[in-house]
């Protein structure tokens with residue numbers, strides 16, 4: 001091999017990551033998705049999945065995927081504007097718009113791409129982005145790539161947001177507010193009505209990320225916009241098909257004009273291969289199913305209430321969603337607890353910086369968990385003890 005020292009820094013960087021306790025590696029799941037999984041030879045109760053309603057292993061979704069592959073093949077063979085568009089894509093977009101009660105919707109190949117491409121299409125160098133400091137990576141990177149001035153406001157702090165708007169809004173052409181609705185690593189909700197009031201007052205656009213809210217929040221599962229009663233407000237809704245909907249892909253829902261504009265201006269929609277027929281058909285079947293079976297959502301909320309009550313002595317971060325987090329004082333403690341849970345038959349990985357500001361164990365609840373699964377979690381945590389010194393308690 002010809003020597004070139006230009007790459008030496010990568011190994012050094014990895015060593016630094018390891019020393020900080022931030023090193024990550026993948027774990028192989030050997031079974032179908034579900035509340036109980038087979039992980040590296042061991043059967044574990046799964047508290048690490050975003051499959052909140054347990055749809056990813058659902059027979060009806062599998063059949064939809066198989067039928068789509070039989071009819072349309074495995075790949076979509078091109079971008080939507082060239083050879084990739086099928087009636088299935090349009091059917092899915094109509095179903096999303098109908099669930100969300102928006103004029104139209106646009107399906108992207110992932111949620112990450114939906115955020116990146118949409119933010120890029122909406123703002124540029126002369127504009128201002130104000131973003132919650134705990135936003136998902138796709139919103140953060142999407143914002144950075146626009147060349148706009150990006151200012152973070154303190155997490156869920158509308159007073160801080162208002163101050164930034166008052167100070168900076170007038171110096172820029174357009175302004176875009178970005179926030180997760182359900183914060184994926186905390187489980188709390190953004191103060192949506194107040195954010196929308198500020199947006200109206202300061203003439204700002206709002207893009208909300210409903211990745212963890214779609215299928216889960218609101219009476220019909222339309223998300224936090226429904227939950228907060230804000231469906232008649234002007235805003236842009238992004239979501240993924242990959243979590244409660246058990247498929248892959250992302251979407252934007254909004255006005256017909258917005259969607260038409262994105263078809264012409266969102267680079268991550270125009271210059272990428274269309275979502276595969278199987279993923280598209282799966283997501284379509286999932287939307288039908290969440291509308292037909294509200295009892296799945298009810299089950300999820302019942303589980304959530306049970307756990308919140310049973311773990312009330314533990315330093316849980318405030319959550320109004322099926323994501324529960326135990327804040328811990330350092331990465332080592334998070335790894336120790338994750339190992340203890342693993343030994344107790346529970347899969348709940350430690351989430352550490354730089355993904356989050358401080359270490360935690362994140363539990364995501366599924367509608368398909370059994371009561372005994374929840375009980376086993378409570379018992380395992382009780383055995384470990386609550387000698388945690390939570391950074392946020």
Ligand SMILES: Cc1ncc(COP(=O)(O)O)c(C=O)c1O
Pocket residue numbers: 110111112113115136138180184209211212240241242248249250
């Ligand atoms: C809040 C949030 N937004 C966006 C994404 C990206 O979605 P996808 O996994 O569909 O790319 C995720 C998921 O990982 C997420 O948690």
